[in-house]
Amino acid sequence: MQKTSDINVVETRRLPSPAELLAAEPKTEAQAEFIARTREEIQRLLFSADKRFLLIVGPCSIHDTAAGAEYARRLAALAREVADRVLIVMRVYFEKPRTAIGWKGLIMDPRLDGSHDIAAGLLAARRFLREVLDLGLPTATELLDPITPQYIADLICWSAIGARTTESQTHRQMASGLSMPLGFKNSTDGTLAAAINAIKAGSQPQTFLGIDTDGRASAIVTRGNPYCHIVLRGGAKGPNYSAAHIAEAAAALAKAGLSRSILVDCSHDNSAKKPERQAEVLREITRQLIAADTAVMGAMVESNLLPGNQPFPQPREKLRYGVSITDGCIGWETTESLIRELHAALAPRFA
Numbered sequence: 001m002q003k004t005s006d007i008n009v010v011e012t013r014r015l016p017s018p019a020e021l022l023a024a025e026p027k028t029e030a031q032a033e034f035i036a037r038t039r040e041e042i043q044r045l046l047f048s049a050d051k052r053f054l055l056i057v058g059p060c061s062i063h064d065t066a067a068g069a070e071y072a073r074r075l076a077a078l079a080r081e082v083a084d085r086v087l088i089v090m091r092v093y094f095e096k097p098r099t100a101i102g103w104k105g106l107i108m109d110p111r112l113d114g115s116h117d118i119a120a121g122l123l124a125a126r127r128f129l130r131e132v133l134d135l136g137l138p139t140a141t142e143l144l145d146p147i148t149p150q151y152i153a154d155l156i157c158w159s160a161i162g163a164r165t166t167e168s169q170t171h172r173q174m175a176s177g178l179s180m181p182l183g184f185k186n187s188t189d190g191t192l193a194a195a196i197n198a199i200k201a202g203s204q205p206q207t208f209l210g211i212d213t214d215g216r217a218s219a220i221v222t223r224g225n226p227y228c229h230i231v232l233r234g235g236a237k238g239p240n241y242s243a244a245h246i247a248e249a250a251a252a253l254a255k256a257g258l259s260r261s262i263l264v265d266c267s268h269d270n271s272a273k274k275p276e277r278q279a280e281v282l283r284e285i286t287r288q289l290i291a292a293d294t295a296v297m298g299a300m301v302e303s304n305l306l307p308g309n310q311p312f313p314q315p316r317e318k319l320r321y322g323v324s325i326t327d328g329c330i331g332w333e334t335t336e337s338l339i340r341e342l343h344a345a346l347a348p349r350f351a
């Protein structure tokens with residue numbers, strides 16, 4: 001018979017089922033309690049009276065878990081110092097959405113060589129998340145492939161749907177079944193409508209195709225995620241973190257009957273992809289926060305051990321330790337002083 005399917009498929013590699021991976025790298029009772037407690041704290045910060053500031057900070061992507069762990073240790077110590085006014089959550093990003101092509105993250109290609117050993121990537125991701133949680137540091141990630149959550153979502157405290165996928169029904173349905181507070185980024189063109197529609201869809205019950213914990217194709221029936229919100233990340237026309245932009249976004253949310261909770265991503269088009277500009281974005285939203293009632297509940301910053309980024313692909317042995325291979329980041333020294341500055345600037349809120 002004439003072949004009509006799999007014409008462009010070279011190979012189908014079986015992966016362990018989610019249940020098998022969870023059994024190989026199980027979460028502990030203490031980790032489960034920490035995750036549940038932190039998700040509740042984040043929910044309170046975003047949607048009710050907790051005045052603390054939510055700061056999601058960390059590398060654009062984790063490509064070297066040893067450097068990631070060093071970063072996590074430094075951040076955990078600092079997080080404890082500022083915990084009275086700032087809730088710090090580490091960016092632990094394993095899946096990278098690409099504008100066109102490029103390395104798609106540790107889960108998809110853990111050896112950074114195009115071998116795409118996804119089974120090893122999923123295991124590395126779970127191991128690394130558990131390491132971060134054991135430091136007492138909450139975890140944040142972008143969920144990109146709709147199958148990934150079955151393997152790692154139980155270890156995630158906050159998640160994002162990225163600017164390139166906020167308009168996707170598949171991702172909105174996935175969000176409706178996720179157990180953690182979740183931010184939809186505004187679209188890459190800077191418009192808010194897709195994110196607002198995504199919050200509506202993500203907070204409703206949905207039925208869609210997915211896999212169960214044994215990896216069997218299944219109809220997944222969800223309850224709706226009540227903790228969806230928007231993340232402003234700027235767009236093709238420029239940044240969207242000014243007081244006027246925030247007021248406009250808050251009005252659009254209110255008009256749609258949604259809660260006025262906003263996070264600002266200091267990176268991406270809010271910093272014109274110039275990592276050092278993130279400091280100015282964070283300072284500006286802190287000023288807004290102190291000056292008046294604002295819908296901004298927190299921010300996101302891309303930071304690594306060392307500043308900037310480095311070209312990739314290149315041979316692994318030539319990569320500089322602690323430097324991003326995706327978007328440019330601020331380095332640890334700047335990160336530390338910026339977080340201390342934020343903590344000091346927030347004092348009037350707690351007077």
Ligand SMILES: O=C[C@H](O)[C@H](O)COP(=O)(O)O
Binds near residue numbers: 097102
């Ligand atoms: O945060 C990461 C990047 O901005 C995103 O993955 C897109 O990257 P690219 O435009 O380099 O493909």
Ligand SMILES: C=C(OP(=O)(O)O)C(=O)O
Binds near residue numbers: 060161163164265268
């Ligand atoms: C890809 C990211 O952001 P955005 O979806 O806003 O481009 C990111 O935060 O890594």
